[in-house]
Amino acid sequence: MSKVLMTGSEAAALGAKLSNIEVLSYYPITPAFPAMERISKYIDDGELNCKFVRVESDHSALAAVLGASLAGARSYSVTNSQGLLYMTEVVYHVAGLRQPVVMGVANRALSAPHSRFPEHGDAISQGASGWIQLFSENNQNVLDDTIQAFRIAEELRTPVMVNYEGYIQSHTLEEVEIPDADSVTKFLPLNRMPVMDVNNPMGVNTVTSPDFYMDYKFHQNEAIQQALSVIPRVAKEYKEAFGRDSFGLLESYRMDDAEHAIVAMGSIVSTARQLVDSLRSQGKKIGLIKLRVWRPFPGQELFELLNKVKYVTVLDKNIVFGAGGAVATDIKAAFYGKTDSIINGYIIGLGGAKCGLEEIKVAVDSTEKTDKQNNNSIWIGL
Amino acid sequence: MAKNLPVVPTAVAGGAAEVSTASSWRELRPEIRAQEKVNPEVILFCPDGAISYGVDRAAVNLHLCKGCGICAVESDGIVMVAEYTGAFGVFGVKEVNK
Numbered sequence: 390m391s392k393v394l395m396t397g398s399e400a401a402a403l404g405a406k407l408s409n410i411e412v413l414s415y416y417p418i419t420p421a422f423p424a425m426e427r428i429s430k431y432i433d434d435g436e437l438n439c440k441f442v443r444v445e446s447d448h449s450a451l452a453a454v455l456g457a458s459l460a461g462a463r464s465y466s467v468t469n470s471q472g473l474l475y476m477t478e479v480v481y482h483v484a485g486l487r488q489p490v491v492m493g494v495a496n497r498a499l500s501a502p503h504s505r506f507p508e509h510g511d512a513i514s515q516g517a518s519g520w521i522q523l524f525s526e527n528n529q530n531v532l533d534d535t536i537q538a539f540r541i542a543e544e545l546r547t548p549v550m551v552n553y554e555g556y557i558q559s560h561t562l563e564e565v566e567i568p569d570a571d572s573v574t575k576f577l578p579l580n581r582m583p584v585m586d587v588n589n590p591m592g593v594n595t596v597t598s599p600d601f602y603m604d605y606k607f608h609q610n611e612a613i614q615q616a617l618s619v620i621p622r623v624a625k626e627y628k629e630a631f632g633r634d635s636f637g638l639l640e641s642y643r644m645d646d647a648e649h650a651i652v653a654m655g656s657i658v659s660t661a662r663q664l665v666d667s668l669r670s671q672g673k674k675i676g677l678i679k680l681r682v683w684r685p686f687p688g689q690e691l692f693e694l695l696n697k698v699k700y701v702t703v704l705d706k707n708i709v710f711g712a713g714g715a716v717a718t719d720i721k722a723a724f725y726g727k728t729d730s731i732i733n734g735y736i737i738g739l740g741g742a743k744c745g746l747e748e749i750k751v752a753v754d755s756t757e758k759t760d761k762q763n764n765n766s767i768w769i770g771l
Numbered sequence: 772m773a774k775n776l777p778v779v780p781t782a783v784a785g786g787a788a789e790v791s792t793a794s795s796w797r798e799l800r801p802e803i804r805a806q807e808k809v810n811p812e813v814i815l816f817c818p819d820g821a822i823s824y825g826v827d828r829a830a831v832n833l834h835l836c837k838g839c840g841i842c843a844v845e846s847d848g849i850v851m852v853a854e855y856t857g858a859f860g861v862f863g864v865k866e867v868n869k
Contacts, residue, residue, distance in 0.1 A: 459779075487778050546778055584779045592820060594780060605780060607773040 397558030404535025461583025484519030506741025688723025808848030
């Protein structure tokens with residue numbers, strides 16, 4: 390196993406390469422494009438035996454990947470923000486047709502007003518689509534999560550998005566340990582599940598009557614719920630194979646005796662870690678929960694970690710208009726009737742707004758000044 | 772208890788899934804009135820693969836047909852007829868175009 394400096398984009402590309410993807414399609418968009426270029430170069434250099442399908446739009450990119458997956462190929466795409474929105478129709482097709490597609494998403498804010506900067510709004514917009522969603526904290530996670538995503542997807546016949554933030558991760562160099570290719574192939578044997586067969590033509594995604602539609606949706610929901618047990622097992626097997634812990638659904642950091650917990654996902658977790666260390670050195674009983682998986686939402690697992698704390702500060706790099714931050718809203722729904730804890734949601738870092746130690750400290754202090762539960766989200770950094 | 776269904780919604784031989792019964796919400800049905808006038812290429816236009824064409828003979832699988840009417844537009848010899856469904860079930864058809 391070697392260790393090199395690489396960007397999150399390169400980590401995503403390398404993860405896809407080590408996973409031996411067979412078909413790739415994408416449509417260029419910032420900030421996901423370096424991952425696309427990197428995989429294309431692997432193909433061009435003969436390092437990866439993969440068919441790259443050129444298309445005229447993001448919608449077509451995912452459609453091409455869907456077709457390849459139906460034919461049994463291990464298929465991958467990368468996109469973000471407006472590209473993901475343009476794909477949305479096919480995002481739902483892939484999930485409903487139960488195809489084990491993996492897609493990297495270099496999270497970027499959504500227009501309008503137009504923004505090129507990071508936040509989670511694009512991924513959150515797809516939260517009802519039926520895709521499993523992993524959120525990577527750092528570039529090592531991007532690599533590890535991409536490889537694990539194929540195992541999870543193929544086991545459950547359910548697609549997986551691997552989210553990493555634009556620029557903060559996609560364009561920033563970090564040390565990444567690279568597993569050797571043979572070990573990854575052993576961890577991730579090719580598990581073809583073709584639906585289409587040229588010798589036996591059939592229709593896919595045909596009109597379904599009310600007699601059956603709901604049953605299909607029930608089975609789809611059952612499959613994604615199973616991810617709550619499959620993801621931790623895959624993480625455990627990954628640790629046994631490569632020595633790195635991905636912590637399954639959640640990572641608990643300095644939560645022993647904690648009275649206050651910060652909950653976050655993505656790159657802001659690293660900043661929150663620093664704040665927890667700093668406040669712990671001042672004697673404050675505070676810890677951190679890193680949410681690695683947002684869909685399916687691990688509500689019960691979160692509750693088991695948070696049911697003894699007095700305060701919960703939830704950092705959301707997204708806004709669901711009229712409701713609040715997506716993670717805070719999910720936590721409050723999952724904890725309904727079970728807790729007296731003060732759970733405060735904070736909207737932070739939208740469209741690349743500063744979300745450093747200072748801003749997170751403001752959120753933490755604000756939660757402790759609250760004396761009753763409420764459903765409002767508080768905006769930090771306006 | 773949810774029904775036991777194929778994991779991926781597919782249909783053999785093309786067209787609407789056998790389990791989907793698209794015909795259940797069809798309001799018009801194609802009727803072949805003149806076999807000699809049917810264009811064999813009409814099978815390419817049916818979005819549900821409901822029309823087959825054997826030796827000089829076309830046939831419509833009404834189980835797969837959702838009644839869109841494209842076949843009647845693309846080929847002579849086929850007309851769309853309405854399916855009347857009243858309180859006592861299907862009781863007749865009425866020709867609506869020629």
